[in-house]
Amino acid sequence: MKNRGSFLIHFIFWLIVIIICGLAIASNERRLSPHEIMVHFGYYGLINISIFYINYTLLIPQLVQDRKRYGMYVFSMLLLIVFMCILKTMIAVLNSDIILAYLSKNGERKYTEIPEYIVRSVFTSGFFIVISALIKLAIDWFGNERVQRKLESEKKDMELQFLKSQLNPHFLFNSLNNIYSLAYQKSDKTADAILKLSEIMRYMIYESNDSWVSLSKEIEYVKSFIELQKLRFKDGAAVELTLNGEIDDQQIVPLILISFVENAFKHGVANDPKDPIKINIIANQKILHFSITNKKNNQNKDEMGGVGLNNVERRLQLLYPERYKLNIVNSATHYTSELMLDI
Template sequence: MRNNRAVLTHGLVWLVLLAVLFLLNVREHPDRAAIMVLLYGALNIVIFYVHYFLINPLLIGAGRYWRAATYMAIVLVVSIAVKYGIALYYDDIILQYRDNDNQQQTLTPMRYSVAVLITGLFFMLLSTAVYVISSNFKTREDRKNLETEKLNAELAFLRSQINPHFLFNSLNNIYSLAYQKSDKTPEAILKLSAIMRYMLYESNEEYVLLEEEINYLENYIELQKLRFKEKVYVDLHVNIDEKGHRIMPLLLISFLENAFKHGVSTDPDKPIRIDISVQSGRLHFNAENAKNQVNKDQTKGVGLTNLRRRLQLGYPDRHTINVVESEHYYSSELFIYL
């Protein structure tokens, strides 16, 4: 695609330059305008691309200056010979001119050769300038692509860390239910199955629908509730201005994990509160809960560290994250411009 675009750009530029050259000559010299455009234009274009593809890589890329200078001399000598041959064939059109006294004059071979030499050097210099600019653009684009690939690889690695981390916690929970011979065990396995299906298949995309991510969070909450004999209170409020918003997958789960890790609530007056809203393209996620020292999970995971790095990679300068923790209270808040 990039090569096709470059060829099209070069073709259009040459077409415009040849058209301008024709228009500049057609009024004063209608008999030689076509010759200037077709013959001399084509020869100068050949000089440009011979220098572009053959000499510039030696001159700039490989540093083989003597070889490059030899090729330049050969190209200039050949171009002078060819152009002078054309001039001799069209002697009355190209070599003949009128001086200030309107007297017919003939260009000497030396004067004509110097003029052709200067023209050839101009197109070689132009070729080098275009080559340097194109090389810089290509280098910048390749570097950008490399950085993008690196970021994608790092994001994939960070995402892969979430799955075993979550799976480890969930299997522990189901093991506890099974050990207690709880009737909740089959339901917990079904919830985990739905969650894993989302994690394995849906979350492979770079972005997913926000509705799917919220459904995943709801399944996670239900799975967590099955762990406890007592009723667990979680208030989830969702307010989205319109459908179709997309978000990086598995981004919000770390907040829920930390909310449950710092203590589930069996007090209806102090539930875990989760608010998710989207207004004018800005996502606001807030999770807060009072700490429960009895049920508090003492394990430490990679959740928030992983989350911060994913946000830096996926939403640079487009997010704000705040975590407040005290002896009796835990709150996490996230703003993202989707």
């Protein structure tokens, strides 16, 4: 991609130069012979092209970019200009009737003075050196920007994969603990719990591998998780799930809501019908509002949040920069998480 863009810039530049030369030939009052065209534009064209690419491919990469030898670069650049001006002057002297001769206003044939011609040659050579340096710097800058964006994207993807790899084992570990408790109690709910866990894991392993999933699928996953958690309690868990708005095919990052729900079950009181876990989801085509409130479990001394919420907040920073608001309220009796997403 970089080579293609570089080639295009070079092609456009030399096309402009050729067009300008062509217009110069066409505007000449008398028709130039092939030999005159060769002297004017062939020889000098090769010299100017050489100036351009010696600076572009040798001087800048070797002295500026690799070794930062700016003094040596300036000296080499001046040496290149002097050498090419000598070469141009020799060609002009050998072809003085073509290069140096011109008609004055009164029609008298005159010749350009050598010092004047040298000054013009220095200006022309300097022009091609400056242009080659600008093109080189521009191409390298855009190339470095592209590489930097690619590295940042790869770093972001690696971090997201790491966060996701933390999330799945974390959830699985907690769920297996719950199923172990049911099995230890020889509960009839054990088989249902295993079946529900298999459905959840199918979503986590297959569908959540996509970068985005539909909001409806994510909410179904949350519902399945709640049903799995209810099996832990003899009389079921006390959960109020309220859905409002348009919950359809809006896209959301998978597994972004589950940590809040898991945190409520892990650290809160989930079996008090008078003070249930309250989950409220409101959505339209642009905004998702998610909130969850749970009563604190005073017997559970673990810090609220933990790996799960730290994980999800980092994922929000990476995937929804400037597009989310997360508000955590940790009161004496309740814990509330409120998330606003631009979807």
